[in-house]
Amino acid sequence: MSESRSEPVVWIAGVGAVAGLGAALARRFAREGLQVAVSGRSPDKLQAVVEGIRALG
Structure with missing residues (x-):
């Protein structure tokens, strides 16, 4: 039996995270x-x- 999740999982891809948006x-x-x-x-x-x-907690 698989475990069901109560929270949605969302993947967002396509933007680099080093600056800007x-x-x-x-x-x-x-x-x-x-x-x-x-x-x-x-x-x-x-x-x-x-x-x-990480500083955000």
């Missing part, structure tokens, strides 16, 4: 309590976004 969306979703996964081409900039998201 992608970073803003990742921060917003995290602030709303959603789990986020980020990707981008610049590891240093991406790490800064990740640290900012």
Whole structure:
């Protein structure tokens, strides 16, 4: 028997998260309590976004 989820699972893809809209969306979703996964081409900039998201709790 499979476990049913009470919360929807949503995947959003297509925007890099190192700056601009992608970073803003990742921060917003995290602030709303959603789990986020980020990707981008610049590891240093991406790490800064990740640290900012983690600081949100």
